[in-house]
Amino acid sequence: MRVRFWGVRGSLPVPGRQTNRYGGNTSCVEVRPKGDWPIIIDAGTGIRRLGKAMMETAFGEGAGTASILISHTHWDHIQGLPFFSPFYHRGNEIHVYARQREDTHLMQIFASQTEDPYFPVPLSNLRAQIDFHELMEGTKFPIGRAQVTCTRLNHPWIAMAYRVDVDGASVVYCSDTAPFNDVLLEHEFIRTPPQVGGPLDPAIAAKLAAMRASLVQMCHGTDLLIYDTQFTPDEYRQRPHWGHSTPDDAIMVAREAKVKRLCLYHHAPNRTDDQQDVILDQYRTVIREAGDDFEVLCASEGLEVVLGDDE
């Protein structure tokens, strides 16, 4: 399979010279099983160009089938959907997967993204056949030849991590999540940053530990772990309640899960290319000195990683 990055940025698209190399589009990754339909993870602004590329294939004739796995519906993970060209062509079949909400059907959330007065084309006017699939953590399901599993993350309003197994290889997409040490992020708005390293209520600590254990288990032995590393350690200490991790957190998960490659992802909007270079160098040194036997990559727009039988 091939894994290709179309958007690697977190929170907000950031056009400009200082992001030309890593890219300024928000989250979107394409997983392409060999000879099969694409499985897209997240629909930030990066999905616009992916959609255009897909229109050069069967999707341009209204004969394509695609699946989109949504980590969560925060704007930077869905804002490209109304600009996804295959939606506008009759005959295409698109399956959208995301976590079930307690109070609202998934479709209604996506419909409200494009209803008047936010966008000129409502969901009901799209010509492709769009099916919404609600998931809960732990659900296992097939997409074509691929097997997909999911587990929940520590993020406001709850995000999901996905693992895709196909062609004798696997990839895990883990964005967005805070580490599992300082605060439990669910439905409540947390106004004041909690103390990093401070004592936790035992019940909360147990819930976080279980969430992390499920994630480590899902990541076990994967060929490629894509992980939210938006923060530096200093930035995390100031905003532990924002729901993002550092490369240090990602390395600990990668180490415990014995992954083969770790990919830094969901870069902070204010991070310049030169700063991102420094971060990558720094953490390559960290794992070399620690004697880790996995590789560290940094996601950039256009980066393609070939895994498994295609390798």
Place this chain on the structure above:
Amino acid sequence: MSGQTSGMIVKFYGVRGSIPAPGPETNEYGGNTSCVTVRTSSGHLIIVDMGTGLANLGTSLLPTEFGQGQGKATILLSHSHWDHIQGLGFFPPVFIPGNQFTLYGHAKSSSMLEGILEGQMNPNFSPLYTLKNLGATFEVRAMTGSTVVEAGGARITGVPNPHGSTTALAFRIQEGDRSFVYASDAGYPDSGPSKEALALYKDATVLLHDTTYTPKDQLRRRNRGFSSYVEAASAAVTSGVSHLVMFHYDQDYADTDVDALRDACRAELDRRGGQKILLTAAYEGLELPI
């Protein structure tokens, strides 16, 4: 900065339409969505539209009184499509208690407009959950046809233009005999701009006008409610403006496409007898004294 300048200063933070377009091919004009500021002679800040350009504006304001929670600004919202509101949650001054923002936009009532902005912030879409978590004072007021806003010594009026299935306000900001008109997202019927819109544009020192498309691309996307440079040139000549500024380029247009759009617009102005009208294609960072 108050009292130091004579005349208003317009500055551009986002000039792109519909969705941000990052990449080397948009480096010259910029890929951020709509956001323009007008600094009045007295130093008051007026922000027009809250696209992603608002984030860079916010960062630039932090060393000023806005970083101390002592800033006051007026925000004019043309309409609430995502590309005109999505910068709000990434505007650092709005999280600093003490800052005061008054937003004017087109709606039947202030509470309806506030509800629209709340919809953007709801927890499905945003970790902010609600406007009430912003920190700064954020007052929302409906602007109807007859509303006149006085802000920092400037007089602001608005006229709704058709924009696909909705409407977008065009604004005129007037100080003495100098005026800046902002008319983005304008999709006129075949009969052209309304009498009221032409009156708003009349004799403007600077008219910023929607030039999303070439006429050819516009033809294929007529129902989206955007102008081509032809409508912009026509409105500029008919209204007798001194300076036309092109704005809100399609997300697929690279810098070289916008260069061509500007050359075609120049030719269109000249063809219509507007040889004396100055023409500028807006880019991020552009500053225009009025």
